[in-house]
Amino acid sequence: MRNVYIQKFISYRHLTVELVKKGIKLKYRRSYLGILWSLIEPLLTMAVLTVVFTKLLGRDAQGLHIPFALYILIGRLMYSYFSSGTKTAMRAIRANAPMIKKVYVPKYLYPLSSTLYTYVIFLISLIDLFGAAIIMGVKPSWYMLQAIIPLVLIFFLTFGVGMILSTVDVFFRDVEYIWEVVSMLIMYTSAIFYTINRFEGWMLNLFKFNPLYRLIEGFRDSFSGQPLHPYGMLYAALFSFATVIFGFFIFYKKQDDFILHI
Amino acid sequence: MGKTILNVSHVGMRFNLSKEKVDNIKEYVIKLLKKELHYNEFWALKDISFKVEQGDRVGILGLNGAGKSTLLKIISGVFKPTEGNVTVEGKIVPLLELGAGFDRMYTGGENIFLYGTVLGYSRDFLKEKYDEIVEFSGLGEFIDVPIKNYSSGMRARLGFSIATIVDPEILILDEVLSVGDRKFKKKSLNKIKSMMKSNVTVLFVSHNTDQIREICNKAILLEHGRLIAKGDVNDVCDYYEKLIEEEYDIEDLPKKMRKKIKQKKQQGMTAKPSETPQPETRG
Structure with missing residues (x-):
């Protein structure tokens, strides 16, 4: 049974690649700088956020092992992948309705390719991070290799959440507006442009139970030459895989009804 | 037999x-409570x-x-x-409404690869057959124009050309x-007839x-x-x-x-x- 699914996926790999390409191509079509925007945009927002939070609000993070700008950049890159990945995946089924109505293609390919193409853009934008790290004089260390773990996990987390959202979105459009608010909440509990040192009690737990925060924290640790937080990473891993499993579960349960609602 | x-x-x-169509939660809940959700x-x-x-x-x-x-x-x-x-x-190669599965923002050429892979062909294979497809569709230089500017006839011609590039079983x-147009109709009828010789099921x-x-x-x-x-x-x-x-x-x-x-x-x-x-x- 599992073999059949894997075989099917392999036979559709060309389509997956083509859909990923389509996403990237169409995103930057008709802009002069094209995919360069995936590099420019994070740098500009990093600059803005750094100026706002250090100069205007006079808040420099203490006790950090990396420059504050880098701290912000990591958080912003990871959060914006999660946010754009889940949002495009959420709309994937509805956006591809004309195709779904006419030709048979395994439907999970649509949220999967959406998550994948935003992931590719995310990986490209990581060039910024390495560039910034070099300029800001961050010393390379073996700990940086750890970054692969949160990098992989964030893909699964985004994909799982995207599958759930895309299923729900077919039946209830409201989720698009709800998710807008929820992702804002997730943003503030991911500590992108501040540290969690000032918080305690339940406020602190809000961060600690946010798997996205745990992933961002892991990535930052890797760049500040520190080992990963084992329990935090384990929690994020379990959470990510659980969402993928749950995502596939409700997607498969409901996918035959999609066609009647799009 | x-x-x-x-x-x-x-x-x-x-x-x-x-x-x-009930597609938001508020309506759904209201209808559920009022028991009006019958179909x-x-x-x-x-x-x-x-x-x-x-x-x-x-x-x-x-x-x-x-x-x-x-x-x-x-x-x-x-x-x-x-x-x-x-x-x-x-x-199976389904030709349900030709041109379904095309992306409007994509050019004709890009859509050959998109639609071709939807039908399960590999990219290399499509590269090989690209010229043949363009030739059969008769689109010429329009192949580099986004599909959204195509007429329905042009779209249909491209769709037909991609789908029939290989003899499918069904x-x-x-x-x-x-x-x-009549010319393309005749051309595609001939194509179908030649496929019929190779024992395709239609x-x-x-x-x-x-x-x-x-x-x-x-x-x-x-x-x-x-x-x-x-x-x-x-x-x-x-x-x-x-x-x-x-x-x-x-x-x-x-x-x-x-x-x-x-x-x-x-x-x-x-x-x-x-x-x-x-x-x-x-x-």
Whole structure:
């Protein structure tokens, strides 16, 4: 049974690649700088956020092992992948309705390719991070290799959440507006442009139970030459895989009804 | 006698026709509480069974709303039937509304790769066949223009060219020969005919019985979601033409209907001479 699914996926790999390409191509079509925007945009927002939070609000993070700008950049890159990945995946089924109505293609390919193409853009934008790290004089260390773990996990987390959202979105459009608010909440509990040192009690737990925060924290640790937080990473891993499993579960349960609602 | 390549057994498809589309939670909850969430059940297809052997060309006839497209969508896997099942052996290329699966923002050339991979071809293979596809579509330099600027005929031509680049085992044609200009129609008809030589199985929907007679060797007739006739193409086409002309009571059973046709035919034949004015016998 599992073999059949894997075989099917392999036979559709060309389509997956083509859909990923389509996403990237169409995103930057008709802009002069094209995919360069995936590099420019994070740098500009990093600059803005750094100026706002250090100069205007006079808040420099203490006790950090990396420059504050880098701290912000990591958080912003990871959060914006999660946010754009889940949002495009959420709309994937509805956006591809004309195709779904006419030709048979395994439907999970649509949220999967959406998550994948935003992931590719995310990986490209990581060039910024390495560039910034070099300029800001961050010393390379073996700990940086750890970054692969949160990098992989964030893909699964985004994909799982995207599958759930895309299923729900077919039946209830409201989720698009709800998710807008929820992702804002997730943003503030991911500590992108501040540290969690000032918080305690339940406020602190809000961060600690946010798997996205745990992933961002892991990535930052890797760049500040520190080992990963084992329990935090384990929690994020379990959470990510659980969402993928749950995502596939409700997607498969409901996918035959999609066609009647799009 | 070839092997059975497509087996449709007792297929039924039910749609819930809600009066208005409920797609937000508020409405859903309100309706749920007021118990207004009832649907009108509608069987688009009911108890359809037939078999298609390799090399058969089956015409599918029926008036609008008879369930032809629903049937094709079930066979091609877009719909999952409410009951019954469909087994297919081999690769299906569905041409349901040409150009479905194209992206409007993409150019014709990019869509060749997109649609080609949707149909399950590899990128290398499509690269190889690219020129052939462009050539057959006759689009020339328009191939680099986004599809959104295409006319429906151009889109149809491109769709047809991509889908027929390989001989599939089963080719599903839904009214595709009714688009495009006469020249392309002829070209695509010839293409289908040449594919038929290589033993491809064809499911062909059209309202044009002449076309069906030309391409198909068998036919089925659907009426209000039920299969009311199947068999040799000429018999079914005759029957269909009669049906349109004389507007039979569609609820009747097929056998009864056939008898009726025969009776009417005979009546018609005997009645005809009586229409000519009889020499009046007057004193």
